[in-house]
Amino acid sequence: MNRIEERLQQVQKKGEKAFIVYTTAGLPDMAGCARLVQTLDSSGIDVVELGIPFSDPVADGPVIQAASYKSIQQGTNLRKVFDMVADIRRDGCQVPIVFMMYFNTITYYGMERFVDKCIETGVDGLIVPDLPYEEQKQFQDVLDAKENAPILIQLVTPVSGDRIPMLLEHARGFVYCVSSMGVTGQAADFHRNVLSYLEQVKKVSKIPVMMGFGIRTAKDVAPMKHTIDGCIVGSHFINLMEENGYSTDTAREYVETFKKEMNG
Amino acid sequence: MSNRYYGEFGGQYVAETLMNTLAELEKAFEEAVADPHFWEQYNYYLKEYVGRETPLYYAERLSEKYGTKIYLKREDLNHTGAHKINNVIGQILLAKRMGKTKVIAETGAGQHGVATATGAALFNMKCKVYMGSEDIERQHLNVMRMEMLGAEVVSVESGSNTLKDATNEAIRTWAKEAEDTFYVIGSAVGPHPYPRMVKEFQKCISVEAKKQFLEKEGRLPDVVMACVGGGSNSIGMFADFIDDKDVELIGVEAAGMGIETGKHASAMALGRPGTLHGMRSYLLQDEDGNIQLAHSISAGLDYPGVGPEHAYLRDSGRAKYVSITDDEAMEALAELCKLEGIIPAIESAHALAYAFKRAKTMTKDQAIVLCLSGRGDKDVHTIESYFSGKGYLN
Numbered sequence: 001m002n003r004i005e006e007r008l009q010q011v012q013k014k015g016e017k018a019f020i021v022y023t024t025a026g027l028p029d030m031a032g033c034a035r036l037v038q039t040l041d042s043s044g045i046d047v048v049e050l051g052i053p054f055s056d057p058v059a060d061g062p063v064i065q066a067a068s069y070k071s072i073q074q075g076t077n078l079r080k081v082f083d084m085v086a087d088i089r090r091d092g093c094q095v096p097i098v099f100m101m102y103f104n105t106i107t108y109y110g111m112e113r114f115v116d117k118c119i120e121t122g123v124d125g126l127i128v129p130d131l132p133y134e135e136q137k138q139f140q141d142v143l144d145a146k147e148n149a150p151i152l153i154q155l156v157t158p159v160s161g162d163r164i165p166m167l168l169e170h171a172r173g174f175v176y177c178v179s180s181m182g183v184t185g186q187a188a189d190f191h192r193n194v195l196s197y198l199e200q201v202k203k204v205s206k207i208p209v210m211m212g213f214g215i216r217t218a219k220d221v222a223p224m225k226h227t228i229d230g231c232i233v234g235s236h237f238i239n240l241m242e243e244n245g246y247s248t249d250t251a252r253e254y255v256e257t258f259k260k261e262m263n264g
Numbered sequence: 265m266s267n268r269y270y271g272e273f274g275g276q277y278v279a280e281t282l283m284n285t286l287a288e289l290e291k292a293f294e295e296a297v298a299d300p301h302f303w304e305q306y307n308y309y310l311k312e313y314v315g316r317e318t319p320l321y322y323a324e325r326l327s328e329k330y331g332t333k334i335y336l337k338r339e340d341l342n343h344t345g346a347h348k349i350n351n352v353i354g355q356i357l358l359a360k361r362m363g364k365t366k367v368i369a370e371t372g373a374g375q376h377g378v379a380t381a382t383g384a385a386l387f388n389m390k391c392k393v394y395m396g397s398e399d400i401e402r403q404h405l406n407v408m409r410m411e412m413l414g415a416e417v418v419s420v421e422s423g424s425n426t427l428k429d430a431t432n433e434a435i436r437t438w439a440k441e442a443e444d445t446f447y448v449i450g451s452a453v454g455p456h457p458y459p460r461m462v463k464e465f466q467k468c469i470s471v472e473a474k475k476q477f478l479e480k481e482g483r484l485p486d487v488v489m490a491c492v493g494g495g496s497n498s499i500g501m502f503a504d505f506i507d508d509k510d511v512e513l514i515g516v517e518a519a520g521m522g523i524e525t526g527k528h529a530s531a532m533a534l535g536r537p538g539t540l541h542g543m544r545s546y547l548l549q550d551e552d553g554n555i556q557l558a559h560s561i562s563a564g565l566d567y568p569g570v571g572p573e574h575a576y577l578r579d580s581g582r583a584k585y586v587s588i589t590d591d592e593a594m595e596a597l598a599e600l601c602k603l604e605g606i607i608p609a610i611e612s613a614h615a616l617a618y619a620f621k622r623a624k625t626m627t628k629d630q631a632i633v634l635c636l637s638g639r640g641d642k643d644v645h646t647i648e649s650y651f652s653g654k655g656y657l658n
Contacts, residue, residue, distance in 0.1 A: 055423060055554035056540060058432045059279045059439075065422050077552040103277060104539045108553025130277045130539065134268075157281045167280070181281060181440045
């Protein structure tokens with residue numbers, strides 16, 4: 001069974017909400033990033049979302065753009081990130097790992113080769129924000145042809161409307177519910193109809209519904225706590241890490257506090 | 265494959281947030297195209313405001329020197345100085361029809377920004393233009409023009425601070441504000457239906473040129489050529505000739521300091537297929553699959569990709585794509601000034617330079633039709649510093 005599905009089932013069984021954190025791969029450096037993932041794991045994170053830096057991150061706001069740029073300048077590339085994942089798996093870390101990346105990085109590497117490498121190193125899921133449902137078929141066919149291939153996570157947005165049933169029909173892992181319009185990292189400024197939208201998604205979805213974009217603390221999601229199955233923090237976590245020199249203590253404290261407050 | 269594609273190129277590689285927006289746009293576009301009233305309006309403004317039709321000028325002295333007939337389609341004589349306005353009029357009329365009140369645009373050299381600001385003023389829409397901070401510095405006069413026309417110019421400081429980053433930022437803003445905002449894309453790039461729309465609204469170039477050439481020569485031209493950055497003037501110049509298989513179509517990309525130096529903008533010469541700005545097409549990429557910076561003395565050709573229909577025309581063999589260096593383009597520019605009294609945009613000078621090469625293989629009865637996409641007023645600073653040997657501002 002896929003690590004994401006397994007973990008989220010366990011969380012649900014306990015009657016808890018899941019917590020996912022995004023961090024840009026290669027920051028503060030490769031070794032530091034590996035330590036950070038391991039710390040997140042031991043702090044109780046449910047899924048780690050690793051951002052593969054790309055030169056033109058159109059779905060990202062200024063914080064993640066800057067982080068991606070910095071990481072590329074330091075020489076981060078897909079090959080090195082795969083090596084890092086392989087290393088932490090070798091050390092016994094079993095946390096579910098999702099790559100957040102742009103489609104060009106996948107096609108440049110080669111779709112088949114990419115999927116094989118994900119299986120070999122232990123990448124469990126993929127979020128590809130510039131690969132909407134209508135363009136997924138070719139890549140999904142490659143994924144479907146292989147055993148233990150990562151799950152292509154589906155995103156839904158406040159304006160997806162009548163597309164939602166189609167997007168969720170074959171969705172696996174979790175649904176990434178984008179809570180606001182535009183790009184990542186705009187402070188808790190959720191779409192005005194966010195609650196009814198989340199309820200609409202929850203009603204259709206057979207899998208956990210995770211809310212993301214613009215979340216900083218557990219308080220931000222308190223009003224929708226009963227509708228969602230958990231949430232995702234990205235830009236705020238990067239800010240926190242940048243301000244605190246990627247301190248693993250800060251990361252641990254943040255995750256533990258968030259989980260406690262969300263499930264309190 | 266649906267009509268979202270040209271062979272394997274094109275598509276809609278955008279965030280889910282924009283998929284309904286694109287569907288709405290596609291529907292509105294299809295309806296407009298089928299509505300004679302829409303075309304009446306479009307043609308009215310092209311004639312009365314833009315100043316169409318533009319002449320197809322027989323360049324007598326050039327023809328004599330190079331030994332074949334050279335005709336120039338004078339898009340430089342349009343209002344605002346280039347072909348960009350044709351497309352802007354079409355897209356803004358569409359935006360109005362859809363009830364949008366704001367337009368946004370990306371710009372590199374500033375020509376599309378100026379055209380959009382002009383259209384926005386004409387049709388009373390709010391206008392924001394995204395421009396890389398590098399470009400704002402080197403195209404200061406166009407920034408001033410846009411501001412005079414009432415547009416807000418937003419400086420983009422991310423990545424390389426140039427056109428590709430300005431485009432990223434415009435896409436981000438669009439994803440946030442699509443409810444009341446129309447994104448006017450200036451080149452034949454972007455997600456479907458943009459490449460199709462830009463072609464439709466630039467097609468007037470070849471429709472006129474074909475008619476004019478028939479009147480003058482009683483036949484079709486042998487060669488039709490245009491410069492290619494993203495590919496808007498060239499797709500407009502090719503459009504009505506694509507089905508005339510005997511007409512050779514040639515797109516001229518920028519070879520910058522030379523393809524071999526790596527400092528160029530020839531996505532077709534050395535690019536690989538990839539995805540950027542909502543489309544799959546040929547792109548300049550580095551060994552990690554990141555998008556590479558393009559280089560050209562001409563800001564309008566300084567783009568690491570190319571429109572998806574051009575990628576398809578190339579792979580299917582219908583059109584041929586070649587490259588011209590900065591030096592070759594500047595030499596051709598100087599020649600057109602002296603022989604014909606026309607100062608062309610540096611973009612268009614790339615097509616000219618190749619026409620001179622190609623002419624050598626042609627007879628005096630054959631003919632080239634070339635799209636002179638814009639005038640060179642905007643380039644005088646670059647031209648001056650190039651010729652005074654100071655290097656140029658790029």
